[in-house]
Amino acid sequence: EDSYELWLRYRPLPAAARAGVPGAVAVDPAERDARVLAARDELFRAFAAMSGGMGGGGEVVLGTPATSARVRALRLDLGDLGDEGYLVRRVMTGGRPVTVVAANGGAGVLYGAFALIRRLQLGRPVEERSAPKVRLRVLNHWDNLDRSVERGYAGQSIWDWWRLPGHKDPRYVDYARANASLGINGTILNNVNAKADSLTAPYLAKAAAVADVLRPYGMKVYLSARFSAPIELGGLETADPLDPSVQAWWRAKADEIYRVIPDFGGFLVKANSEGQPGPRDYGRSHADGANMLAEALRPHGGAVMWRAFVYQETDPEDRAKQAYTEFKPQDGRFAPNVLVQVKNGPIDFQPREPFHPLFGAMPRTPLMLEFQITKEYLGFATHLVYLGELFAETLRSDTYARGPGSTVSRVVDGSLDGHRLTGMAGVANIGSDRDWTGSTFDQANWYAFGRLAWDPDASARTVAAEWAGLTFTTDPAFARPVADLMMASRQAMVDYMTPLGLAHLMGTGHHHGPAPWVSDLARPEWNPAYYHRADARGIGFDRTSKGSNAVGQYAGPAARRFARPETTGEDHLLWFHHLPWDHRMPGGATLWETLVRRYDRGVAAVAGFRARWAGLRPFVDAERWSKTADLLKVQEEEARWWRDASVAYWRSLNGRALPPGSPEPAHPLEYYKALRFPYAPGQAH
Ligand code: BDP
Numbered sequence: 001e002d003s004y005e006l007w008l009r010y011r012p013l014p015a016a017a018r019a020g021v022p023g024a025v026a027v028d029p030a031e032r033d034a035r036v037l038a039a040r041d042e043l044f045r046a047f048a049a050m051s052g053g054m055g056g057g058g059e060v061v062l063g064t065p066a067t068s069a070r071v072r073a074l075r076l077d078l079g080d081l082g083d084e085g086y087l088v089r090r091v092m093t094g095g096r097p098v099t100v101v102a103a104n105g106g107a108g109v110l111y112g113a114f115a116l117i118r119r120l121q122l123g124r125p126v127e128e129r130s131a132p133k134v135r136l137r138v139l140n141h142w143d144n145l146d147r148s149v150e151r152g153y154a155g156q157s158i159w160d161w162w163r164l165p166g167h168k169d170p171r172y173v174d175y176a177r178a179n180a181s182l183g184i185n186g187t188i189l190n191n192v193n194a195k196a197d198s199l200t201a202p203y204l205a206k207a208a209a210v211a212d213v214l215r216p217y218g219m220k221v222y223l224s225a226r227f228s229a230p231i232e233l234g235g236l237e238t239a240d241p242l243d244p245s246v247q248a249w250w251r252a253k254a255d256e257i258y259r260v261i262p263d264f265g266g267f268l269v270k271a272n273s274e275g276q277p278g279p280r281d282y283g284r285s286h287a288d289g290a291n292m293l294a295e296a297l298r299p300h301g302g303a304v305m306w307r308a309f310v311y312q313e314t315d316p317e318d319r320a321k322q323a324y325t326e327f328k329p330q331d332g333r334f335a336p337n338v339l340v341q342v343k344n345g346p347i348d349f350q351p352r353e354p355f356h357p358l359f360g361a362m363p364r365t366p367l368m369l370e371f372q373i374t375k376e377y378l379g380f381a382t383h384l385v386y387l388g389e390l391f392a393e394t395l396r397s398d399t400y401a402r403g404p405g406s407t408v409s410r411v412v413d414g415s416l417d418g419h420r421l422t423g424m425a426g427v428a429n430i431g432s433d434r435d436w437t438g439s440t441f442d443q444a445n446w447y448a449f450g451r452l453a454w455d456p457d458a459s460a461r462t463v464a465a466e467w468a469g470l471t472f473t474t475d476p477a478f479a480r481p482v483a484d485l486m487m488a489s490r491q492a493m494v495d496y497m498t499p500l501g502l503a504h505l506m507g508t509g510h511h512h513g514p515a516p517w518v519s520d521l522a523r524p525e526w527n528p529a530y531y532h533r534a535d536a537r538g539i540g541f542d543r544t545s546k547g548s549n550a551v552g553q554y555a556g557p558a559a560r561r562f563a564r565p566e567t568t569g570e571d572h573l574l575w576f577h578h579l580p581w582d583h584r585m586p587g588g589a590t591l592w593e594t595l596v597r598r599y600d601r602g603v604a605a606v607a608g609f610r611a612r613w614a615g616l617r618p619f620v621d622a623e624r625w626s627k628t629a630d631l632l633k634v635q636e637e638e639a640r641w642w643r644d645a646s647v648a649y650w651r652s653l654n655g656r657a658l659p660p661g662s663p664e665p666a667h668p669l670e671y672y673k674a675l676r677f678p679y680a681p682g683q684a685h
Pocket residue numbers: 150151192193270274309348349376684
């Protein structure tokens with residue numbers, strides 16, 4: 001058991017359930033849709049394994065009314081299912097019970113087949129009717145052409161660019177199966193810090209080879225586009241989006257791409273951000289840049305995903321405000337096939353951030369939500385942190401943009417402002433490691449992303465329990481405590497790393513481990529000290545109207561809530577407020593005491609996870625059990641390190657004693673400051 005099979009780990013069901021596993025799978029003999037054929041093959045594979053050779057519980061009929069006479073004859077109501085939704089029903093035909101997987105299109109049939117398998121694996125009744133609420137459900141690979149992965153902690157890129165297109169690693173098929181099982185329908189193959197080379201003919205041929213493998217699984221390929229490619233590849237003197245020769249270059253490039261990848265999805269663009277070129281270099285707006293690319297893709301049906309992750313020019317006073325400041329005035333100026341892709345929070349994938357203020361603030365623009373599945377700021381692939389809860393927390397946040405109930409999920413699924421082009425992106429945690437993601441539990445974060453992209457209102461706990469059941473065992477004596485542990489894991493990390501709304505205190509560059517003392521980097525907003533603003537008197541970033549007024553970027557009730565410490569709540573307290581160390585918290589303790597207690601609580605929680613995992617040993621095979629146990633031990637050590645280094649540093653500023661019973665840090669502050677991690681994985685280069 002090396003975790004390669006992910007949650008598609010088909011094993012014989014308990015004896016009593018085997019008879020319910022269908023013995024036959026029928027598609028129309030004339031069926032040509034590769035996705036329906038892939039669905040059939042997956043069902044064969046799953047049924048053979050799950051029945052343990054003892055199945056035979058009837059037949060499954062698969063297809064769409066358009067191509068399958070048997071499905072058509074059933075006159076099912078598929079009206080509300082769109083292109084990708086599905087219906088799994090038990091019906092009687094010719095006096096025999098049949099399970100039908102029906103949809104309006106091949107993708108729906110494929111998703112329905114995976115749903116049926118999932119239900120059988122989990123021992124649930126098989127009937128289900130479901131359609132995705134979000135249209136573009138995509139992974140962003142930050143994979144470089146040399147196979148390194150920016151912020152990747154699971155080995156090299158799975159894209160073996162060098163040997164493509166001649167050799168297509170069979171692993172691409174398993175990648176596609178896993179994504180299809182979640183409804184993920186697109187993938188951006190290369191890093192947002194893009195090289196123009198990915199748009200040259202040889203690399204387009206490689207991307208086309210990947211697209212050919214993914215197509216039968218309903219997945220489209222996209223590329224990150226480097227904005228200056230017309231200069232680098234085309235020999236032009238400018239990449240100005242309003243220059244006709246630049247526009248013509250991109251049109252020709254798009255035509256060339258669609259000749260080799262007829263269903264190419266489009267471009268993802270990081271522009272004028274962290275040194276990347278963009279329209280601002282020519283005095284043009286983000287909308288000018290995005291619309292130029294959109295115009296080139298439009299005849300072919302492609303989309304532009306234009307990122308709002310910018311923090312270079314304006315407003316040096318507060319990085320958290322910059323994306324809003326730059327993008328909000330552009331609302332309504334983007335072409336219809338552009339989505340603006342916004343990170344979940346206003347800074348950068350921290351263990352906890354408030355929702356990004358752009359959500360709800362650009363009603364005339366489809367906003368795509370970007371989560372980071374790879375745990376750049378959350379202990380890499382070592383720490384067990386279930387991100388389903390982080391994702392769900394953002395999605396259920398109320399922007400109040402159109403009154404109460406204007407949740408981020410409703411912005412993203414388009415229902416709040418009436419958008420049909422909608423999307424959710426996850427920065428992939430996938431690599432060439434045998435277990436794909438660097439640890440078994442990190443697979444749950446890929447899983448949760450996919451399930452929440454399909455239904456942004458799904459419950460993180462339900463998804464966790466489902467994943468645990470599929471990946472290990474459905475025995476409630478296992479699945480329930482594991483779901484509890486997963487649900488508690490994110491708060492535990494917040495407690496031992498960045499409690500009470502603190503953020504961005506990680507070591508420079510690699511982002512491994514604590515470095516709240518760093519304050520000497522060239523740009524102010526690169527320094528942890530910029531984010532916590534601690535001194536002898538207090539700690540926290542004043543984002544109220546007396547400070548940077550980032551709260552003013554939120555709609556009325558949200559702004560009012562964040563404006564006062566009493567109503568902000570503990571989770572975002574120091575994100576929005578600079579407070580004296582003696583500030584009284586609701587329970588009566590001081591801020592300082594509470595802060596230390598949170599660190600202690602975080603460390604204790606991880607110790608508790610280890611104990612719980614030890615107790616679950618009888619349910620798990622040796623290989624997966626021990627790797628998880630090893631990683632939990634490292635996590636406990638690193639949680640203590642975070643706690644000790646942070647407490648030692650804050651105390652060097654405020655000179656205070658620790659609250660009673662709270663242990664002294666293991667080492668003096670200088671010890672923590674001297675630690676170096678030159679070969680930490682995933683660094684940008
Ligand atoms: C930051 C990462 C950096 C990415 C950047 C981005 O440190 O490697 O390039 O996000 O999202 O968090 O573009």
